[in-house]
Amino acid sequence: MDNISLSPDVKKFLQNQVASGIYKTLSEAINANIEVLIVQTSMAKKRREVIDSEIKKGFEDINEGRVADGMAFIDELIAKYE
Numbered sequence: 001m002d003n004i005s006l007s008p009d010v011k012k013f014l015q016n017q018v019a020s021g022i023y024k025t026l027s028e029a030i031n032a033n034i035e036v037l038i039v040q041t042s043m044a045k046k047r048r049e050v051i052d053s054e055i056k057k058g059f060e061d062i063n064e065g066r067v068a069d070g071m072a073f074i075d076e077l078i079a080k081y082e
Contacts, residue, residue: 006014014029023029061067 014026014033017023017029017033018026023032
């Protein structure tokens with residue numbers, strides 16, 4: 001994978017990072033940005049797993065009857081703070 005094609009926008013972005021001194025070489029800029037992408041992808045996967053788990057718990061609560069009347073709760077809050 002020695003030869004890759006970059007879009008003009010990506011190439012300009014990376015060249016600007018090198019020109020500004022953030023990175024010494026284009027290769028260093030590419031590697032660093034891909035590492036950021038890897039971390040972001042991993043974090044997004046973990047967030048999805050947490051959300052999926054919470055949704056599953058919510059459905060389990062519904063199936064077990066652990067629910068509340070949302071409108072009644074809102075009415076109680078309004079009455080409490082008026």
